[in-house]
Amino acid sequence: MSLAVEVEDLTYKFAQLNEPVLENITLKIPWNTRTLLVGSNGAGKSTLLKLLSGKHLCLNGKILVNGLDPFSPLSMHQNEADECQTTTYLGTEWCHMSIINRDIGVLELLNSIGFEHFRERGEALIDIFDVNLDWRMHRLSDGQKRRVQLTMGLLKPWRVLLLDEVTVDLDVVARSRLLSFLERETRTRRCSVVYATHIFDGLANWPDKVIHICHGKIVQSLDYEKNVVFDKDIEGVIQNGTTTNVGYVKSLHPLALAWLSQDEGK
Numbered sequence: 001m002s003l004a005v006e007v008e009d010l011t012y013k014f015a016q017l018n019e020p021v022l023e024n025i026t027l028k029i030p031w032n033t034r035t036l037l038v039g040s041n042g043a044g045k046s047t048l049l050k051l052l053s054g055k056h057l058c059l060n061g062k063i064l065v066n067g068l069d070p071f072s073p074l075s076m077h078q079n080e081a082d083e084c085q086t087t088t089y090l091g092t093e094w095c096h097m098s099i100i101n102r103d104i105g106v107l108e109l110l111n112s113i114g115f116e117h118f119r120e121r122g123e124a125l126i127d128i129f130d131v132n133l134d135w136r137m138h139r140l141s142d143g144q145k146r147r148v149q150l151t152m153g154l155l156k157p158w159r160v161l162l163l164d165e166v167t168v169d170l171d172v173v174a175r176s177r178l179l180s181f182l183e184r185e186t187r188t189r190r191c192s193v194v195y196a197t198h199i200f201d202g203l204a205n206w207p208d209k210v211i212h213i214c215h216g217k218i219v220q221s222l223d224y225e226k227n228v229v230f231d232k233d234i235e236g237v238i239q240n241g242t243t244t245n246v247g248y249v250k251s252l253h254p255l256a257l258a259w260l261s262q263d264e265g266k
């Protein structure tokens with residue numbers, strides 16, 4: 001299987017709308033890559049990710065994830081020879097799962113989804129998100145709940161991870177560790193990540209591909225290594241043939257990261 005995701009001429013319309021929310025989307029995402037989806041509110045990012053995860057049925061066009069139609073039972077039932085599920089979709093609805101507000105211990109929660117089976121991976125995630133197994137869910141802050149949730153969501157290995165802005169509650173250290181974890185995953189085993197976000201801090205060196213979606217269409221697709229150059233001497237963005245020169249921005253992100261990393265070492 002040569003591609004993680006292959007989409008050909010996908011057009012998608014919600015039954016109650018007159019116009020399609022995605023139009024003529026064609027996309028090829030290789031294995032071992034990290035793709036960012038960039039677009040305004042309502043551009044169609046979540047709809048695309050949901051189609052890739054099999055949450056909506058695609059009637060017009062072709063979608064293959066790990067070589068399979070995401071809506072087919074074959075794709076949904078894990079291949080026994082493969083410990084990985086085809087896709088993991090972590091999005092807004094997933095964030096609102098009711099269990100995270102119950103009076104339940106973190107260890108109990110993790111055990112209920114196979115922590116013992118994925119022990120090594122689970123311990124790595126606990127470390128990354130600084131999760132305490134003695135915590136009780138109903139007593140946690142929003143960000144702490146999200147850390148436990150992400151530990152749960154990422155516990156089972158996936159072939160394609162579809163992340164729909166689930167990092168908004170995370171502090172800069174947790175987000176930075178999550179990004180490093182995903183980078184490590186995509187470098188060390190056959191998998192890929194597609195991440196829709198509005199937060200670009202700490203992402204400068206992260207993606208392989210950046211896709212701009214506008215009103216349901218892919219209007220730009222940058223191969224990061226080939227097409228993007230960071231340029232100290234410019235402000236904003238200058239298009240130079242196939243090269244996109246991006247100016248450096250002043251950001252407090254490094255300061256917050258340094259301060260919060262020091263806090264962790266206390």
Ligand SMILES: Nc1ncnc2c1ncn2[C@@H]1O[C@H](COP(=O)(O)OP(=O)(O)OP(=O)(O)O)[C@@H](O)[C@H]1O
Pocket residue numbers: 014016017021039040041042043044045046047048
């Ligand atoms: N279940 C639904 N029924 C009808 N229309 C929907 C539904 N879900 C989304 N839409 C519409 O589809 C369009 C694309 O929405 P989508 O959620 O994919 O955008 P998005 O790029 O993820 O936006 P955001 O950045 O705000 O999350 C919007 O116009 C939205 O109103």
